[in-house]
Amino acid sequence: MIRKNVDLIIVALITTSLILYDVTFELLEEFFHLLFEVLHNLFEWVELGVEEVVEFGFHFLDIGETVEYLFITERHGSQVVTFYFLMGVIGYGIYKLAKFAPGTYRYLQRSMLMSWIRRKTQCQLFWHSQTQIRKVILLVSAASILLLLLFIII
Numbered sequence: 001m002i003r004k005n006v007d008l009i010i011v012a013l014i015t016t017s018l019i020l021y022d023v024t025f026e027l028l029e030e031f032f033h034l035l036f037e038v039l040h041n042l043f044e045w046v047e048l049g050v051e052e053v054v055e056f057g058f059h060f061l062d063i064g065e066t067v068e069y070l071f072i073t074e075r076h077g078s079q080v081v082t083f084y085f086l087m088g089v090i091g092y093g094i095y096k097l098a099k100f101a102p103g104t105y106r107y108l109q110r111s112m113l114m115s116w117i118r119r120k121t122q123c124q125l126f127w128h129s130q131t132q133i134r135k136v137i138l139l140v141s142a143a144s145i146l147l148l149l150l151f152i153i154i
Helices: 006-019 021-061 065-070 075-129 132-153
Strands: none
Touching: 006 021, 006 075, 021 075
């Protein structure tokens, strides 16, 4: 039942978010703030972990003085290695996302078109199956509900 009417649920959520735009903006702001806070903490956690692994690797390999001078294992040296490692991981993630996104976009576009055609056909069949009296009753009901909603909103 839900899978059959996902398009109507999405339209209802979009309509509700447009009507309650101030609440929608506040919820989106809080969501993005939480998301960035979690991503920042995750980045710091991964950075410290990679930093410790690099530090351990440099000391475990017992490299010579020349190479050790080039790769100083102080805070800045390990942060540079960590930065480039994380940029490589992020770059790989963006590359995979860029390869995945066009197919997803085409699928969503095709799904929206099929949903639009299906709902439009259903509405037309419903409308043509009604008698003249029922059509008038439907129009009067819709107009009166709209009028009452305008009085409530204003």
